Amino acid sequence: MLIKLAIESLKYRKGSVVLTCVAMMISVFVLLGVEHTRKQAKDSFASTVSGVDLIIGARSGSLNLLLYSVFRIGSPVNNISWESYQKFKAKDEVAWTIPISLGDSHLGYRVLGSTEAYFDHYQYGRKQRLVFESGSPFTSTYDVVLGAAVADKLDYKIGDSLVLSHGIAATSFEQHTDSPFVVKGILSPTGTPVDQTLHVKLEGIEAIHQPPNGKKDDLQPSSITAFIVGLKSRMDTFRLQREVNEFQPEALSAILPGVALTELWSTMSMLEGILRLISALVFIAALLGMIAMMAASLRERSKEIQLLRIIGATATSLFLLVQLEAVLISVLSILGGAGILALILLVSRETISTTFGVHLDINIVNENTGLIALAILITTLVVAAFPAFLAYRQGKTQI
Amino acid sequence: MNTRILPVTAPAHSPAIRLKDVAFNYTEQASTPILNIPSWQVDEGEHVFVVGKSGSGKSTLLGLLCGLLKTDSGITEVLGQNLHKLSGRKRDQFRACNIGYVAQSFNLIPYLSVVDNIKLAISFATKTSSSTFNNDIEALLRAVKLPNSHWFKPVNRLSIGQQQRVAIARSIVNKPKLIIADEPTSSLDQSNRDAFIEMLMETSDQHKITLVFVSHDLSLRQHFTRIDEMAAINLVGGL
Ligand SMILES: Nc1ncnc2c1ncn2[C@@H]1O[C@H](COP(=O)(O)OP(=O)(O)O)[C@@H](O)[C@H]1O
Ligand SMILES: [Mg+2]
Numbered sequence: 022m023l024i025k026l027a028i029e030s031l032k033y034r035k036g037s038v039v040l041t042c043v044a045m046m047i048s049v050f051v052l053l054g055v056e057h058t059r060k061q062a063k064d065s066f067a068s069t070v071s072g073v074d075l076i077i078g079a080r081s082g083s084l085n086l087l088l089y090s091v092f093r094i095g096s097p098v099n100n101i102s103w104e105s106y107q108k109f110k111a112k113d114e115v116a117w118t119i120p121i122s123l124g125d126s127h128l129g130y131r132v133l134g135s136t137e138a139y140f141d142h143y144q145y146g147r148k149q150r151l152v153f154e155s156g157s158p159f160t161s162t163y164d165v166v167l168g169a170a171v172a173d174k175l176d177y178k179i180g181d182s183l184v185l186s187h188g189i190a191a192t193s194f195e196q197h198t199d200s201p202f203v204v205k206g207i208l209s210p211t212g213t214p215v216d217q218t219l220h221v222k223l224e225g226i227e228a229i230h231q232p233p234n235g236k237k238d239d240l241q242p243s244s245i246t247a248f249i250v251g252l253k254s255r256m257d258t259f260r261l262q263r264e265v266n267e268f269q270p271e272a273l274s275a276i277l278p279g280v281a282l283t284e285l286w287s288t289m290s291m292l293e294g295i296l297r298l299i300s301a302l303v304f305i306a307a308l309l310g311m312i313a314m315m316a317a318s319l320r321e322r323s324k325e326i327q328l329l330r331i332i333g334a335t336a337t338s339l340f341l342l343v344q345l346e347a348v349l350i351s352v353l354s355i356l357g358g359a360g361i362l363a364l365i366l367l368v369s370r371e372t373i374s375t376t377f378g379v380h381l382d383i384n385i386v387n388e389n390t391g392l393i394a395l396a397i398l399i400t401t402l403v404v405a406a407f408p409a410f411l412a413y414r415q416g417k418t419q420i
Numbered sequence: 421m422n423t424r425i426l427p428v429t430a431p432a433h434s435p436a437i438r439l440k441d442v443a444f445n446y447t448e449q450a451s452t453p454i455l456n457i458p459s460w461q462v463d464e465g466e467h468v469f470v471v472g473k474s475g476s477g478k479s480t481l482l483g484l485l486c487g488l489l490k491t492d493s494g495i496t497e498v499l500g501q502n503l504h505k506l507s508g509r510k511r512d513q514f515r516a517c518n519i520g521y522v523a524q525s526f527n528l529i530p531y532l533s534v535v536d537n538i539k540l541a542i543s544f545a546t547k548t549s550s551s552t553f554n555n556d557i558e559a560l561l562r563a564v565k566l567p568n569s570h571w572f573k574p575v576n577r578l579s580i581g582q583q584q585r586v587a588i589a590r591s592i593v594n595k596p597k598l599i600i601a602d603e604p605t606s607s608l609d610q611s612n613r614d615a616f617i618e619m620l621m622e623t624s625d626q627h628k629i630t631l632v633f634v635s636h637d638l639s640l641r642q643h644f645t646r647i648d649e650m651a652a653i654n655l656v657g658g659l
Contacts, residue, residue, distance in 0.1 A: 022543035025536065026529070033531035324526040330488060331523070332590070333516020333544035335509050417508075 023338065027345040030325075034318060041311045042354050048307035049358025049397060050365075051300045056393055057362065057385050059293055063286065065380045066092070069213040070249075070278045072144040074258050077101070077109065077265055078247035080272035084288070087281040090121055090247040093131045093214045097123065100244035105271050109250070114257040117142045119249040122226045122242065127185050130171045132219045134226035134242075140166075142251055145213045155179055156206030162224040162240060164205035170216040170374065172207040179204050185221070185229050212380035250275075304397070308404050311350060315343060315408040319415060326415050336416035340409045347405030348398065355394050359385055434500060436598055436630040437462040437485060441494035444484060454480055456655045457494075460648075464597075467624065467631040469641055472650020478634040481654070482600050485632065486519045487511035499597050516545040520591030520599040520629070522620075524606050527587035530576040534566065534586050537575060538593050545594040560589040564619060581612035588620055592627060599624055601633045605640065617643050 031038045070091050078086045079099035088094040110118045119142055122134030133139075140151055140158045156179045159166050165185070167177055177183065182201045202221065210216055224240035252258060258277065265275035319326070326339060362385055370381045437460070444455040455477050462468050472478050483489035484496055487503045490511070496503045499518055503511055515521075528537045538557050561571055564585040570578060575586065584604060591599055601620065605613040621643060624631045633644065641647050 022536075022540055026532070026540060029529075029531050029536070325529060328523075328526055328529065330512075331486070331515070331521045332541045333512055335512040337509075338544070 023342060024345060027342055027349055030322075030342075031346055031349060037314050037318070038350065041307075041314045042350055042357065044307040044310050045350060045354030046357040046361065048300070048304040049354050050361045051303050052393055052397070053359055053385060053390050054362050054365075055296045055300045056389055057366075058381065059296070060387075060389055061381045062379045065212065066285070067282060068146040070144070071146060071148050072142075072251065073249050073278050074252045074255060075250040075262060075265070075275045076247060076278060076281075077250060077273055077275045080274045083274065083276040083281045084285055086247065086274055086276050087278060087285070089123065090249070091214070091278065093123070093133075093218070097246050100246055101248075101273060102271055103241075103243050103245065105268065105273065106245055106248055109261075109265065110248075112261070114252055114254065114261060115250055116253045117251045119143060120223060120245045121247045121249065122223055122244075123246045125185060125226065125229055127171075127183065127219050128175060130168075130175075130217055130219055131214075132185055132221060132226070132229075134221050134223045134245075136223060139220060143215070143249075145211050145215065149211070151211065151215065152209040154207045154209045156204070159205050159220065159222050159225075162222055162228055163202050164222065165202040165225070166206040166208065166220040167204060168208055168216040168218045168220075169210035171219055172204075177204050177207075179207065185219070185225070217374070304400075307354075308400065311347065311401075312404055312408055315347065315405065316411055319343075319408060319411055323415065326412060330416050334416070336413045339416040340413040343409035343412045344402060344405050347401050347409070351398055351401040355397055359390070359394075434464070435461045435497075436464045436466070436499060437632070438495065438497040440497075442484065442491060442496055443493045444480060444489065444491040446480075453656055455484070455491075457481075457653055458655065460653050462630060462632060464630055465628050466646060467621065467644050468633065469644035469647045470632065470634045470650055470653070471638055471641065471647060472634075472636060472654075474636050476650045477654050477656065478636075478650055479602055481650075482521075482602050482632070482634060485598075486515050486521055486600055488515070513545075516541075517594055518596050518598060520594070520596040522584070522587045522591050522599065522601045522604040524603040525580075527604075528575040528583060528590065531574055533572045533574055534561065534578070535571050537586065538590050541590050541593050557593070560593060561586075563623065564589045580607055581609075581616070584608060584612070584616055585619060588616075588623060592623055592629070595627065596629060598630045598632070601631065603635050603637075604633075605635070606637070613640075 076086060076090050078090060079097060079101050081098045085095060085098070089097050106118070106120060109115065117138055119138045120135055123131060125132040137158050137160075140153075143151055145151075154169065154172075156166070165183065171177070175183075181204045183204070185202055202225065208215065223242045223245065227240040227242050250261070252261065262275040262277070265273050329339060329342075330336075363383055366381055366383050366385070370383065374380055439457050439460040441459075442455060442457040443453045445453045470478060470481075480489065484491065484503075485498055487498075487506070490504050490508075492504065498514075501514060503514070506514060528534075529540065532540065535557060538560065561568070566582060566585060566589070570582065575583060578586065584607075587604070599620070604620070605616055608616055617640065620631070620633075623629070633640075
């Protein structure tokens with residue numbers, strides 16, 4: 022009956038309760054949103070590369086190399102020569118390599134040049150290999166293999182032809198209408214930037230860059246952007262890394278993806294901390310709003326409190342009543358905030374996925390958000406003890 | 421927690437209320453007390469009309485009788501319990517189970533329905549949540565002549581007269597031994613007033629409930645057999 026009383030009393034004071042709920046909802050949305058996005062971004066980044074020992078590119082910071090080679094964020098400072106690539110590829114300890122050539126786009130999606138090795142060795146998530154939804158790997162210069170999202174969004178099917186342009190802007194001025202590519206394969210979704218990528222042979226990239234009226238027969242690439250290395254034994258990782266970093270003919274960098282990711286997280290941790298602090302402050306502000314609302318309502322409810330005492334409510338029941346009302350508001354706000362978050366994720370995940378290469382899950386119910394919800398409830402209980410105590414005291418002293 | 425604090429089963433002619441040397445003050449520092457009652461007694465089943473000017477301490481006296489207020493001086497025995505020897509929690513439960521209280525206004529939670537208001541009163545007396553609508557509640561609402569189209573309406577959609585009648589129903593739902601009424605008719609017009617008093621008298625007679633009815637309105641005296649002047653009970657008023 023006390024629960025019913027609490028519910029009805031909140032309904033009776035709809036106006037202020039709804040306002041308080043909205044403020045709380047927004048703060049819960051911010052709290053959960055920051056936490057969810059943070060966690061998902063980490064997971065998403067961490068699952069983008071798997072089973073890779075080294076990534077080698079032109080000399081630059083390891084973060085930069087990681088970001089442009091794997092996440093297609095930013096752009097390389099320099100290319101590396103084909104000769105250097107061949108030299109390391111031929112090393113005894115190297116099991117396989119995947120060359121990567123970036124810098125071109127098709128309708129806003131990145132074009133990546135590589136070799137068949139890409140489909141044999143590239144792994145993501147928990148050592149998962151790329152799977153073909155339909156078609157097969159590229160075999161000739163003008164074959165293109167599409168990531169799942171590209172095929173889906175641009176509505177391409179096997180056998181369709183398309184034009185690849187130079188540069189990475191969504192609409193490029195130099196469209197080479199004379200270099201039509203044909204869709205040879207479409208990959209299954211991976212939840213990684215691969216979904217947003219068009220894959221062609223290295224020779225295909227050369228073909229895009231040919232002058233329109235001077236076709237060469239020799240499409241042998243002279244440089245690539247970076248290459249990914251799998252070793253026969255991981256024991257050799259650091260030795261080879263040192264060798265790359267000290268390589269004389271050309272300034273190169275070799276990074277361990279795991280180490281670079283850790284570096285990325287530590288760069289981000291400051292930002293994370295600030296975001297968390299802000300969201301916590303927003304929550305506290307909303308909570309204080311609720312407390313103020315409840316404390317103020319006690320004065321106008323003094324007759325109600327008196328009546329409850331007359332019919333035998335203990336002062337403790339009054340304390341519980343106020344706590345119950347606070348918890349109800351809090352639970353409503355958690356549900357509402359989570360609902361808003363899920364809705365916004367649903368609407369914006371595509372955009373986030375294509376712009377940032379971060380794959381966000383709509384299902385926000387997990388251990389992390391559960392803990393936050395619990396923390397919100399406990400904080401509510403602790404803070405609502407203040408108006409609850411006021412009600413208790415009012416019950417004790419007022420007749 | 422199902423145990424009711426029942427009045428001590430006392431000898432046949434034990435008084436329902438017995439006050440002895442009771443003094444009361446809202447603040448401890450005040451020099452003159454608000455109540456100073458050497459002796460006052462109400463027998464079981466009696467209907468007492470206590471009349472007194474506004475500010476003479478009537479409501480304060482009722483607060484003491486139902487255990488909302490507490491004093492350390494003297495004896496305040498209600499239904500055989502010396503109230504001021506009970507803990508606050510015990511007094512609250514005693515009140516819930518044994519005393520029906522009807523005030524001048526705000527006797528019901530305005531946003532709860534008639535039935536829920538009665539269930540709420542039951543819930544404080546029993547502590548078990550078997551708060552289903554049952555025959556008892558139905559019989560009560562019929563007894564106070566509330567049309568059943570009103571039973572599930574929020575109380576604030578009822579007329580004042582109807583609300584006061586529901587207050588009677590509410591006050592006797594836990595089968596109390598004592599009803600305390602604090603100017604329950606001051607907000608009613610003449611016809612409603614008479615209907616209310618008759619109903620209150622009938623109900624308390626029927627269930628053999630002791631009634632203490634407080635008012636400043638002497639015209640109500642005709643309904644009562646015993647009339648006490650507040651000035652005679654409370655020596656502070658007499659000074
Ligand atoms: N809660 C309170 N705190 C302090 N003084 C009070 C309180 N309630 C009543 N009084 C004082 O006690 C005196 C008696 O009041 P009350 O018992 O309400 O009289 P009545 O009901 O006869 O009009 C008045 O002087 C009033 O000012
Ligand atoms: Mg009064």
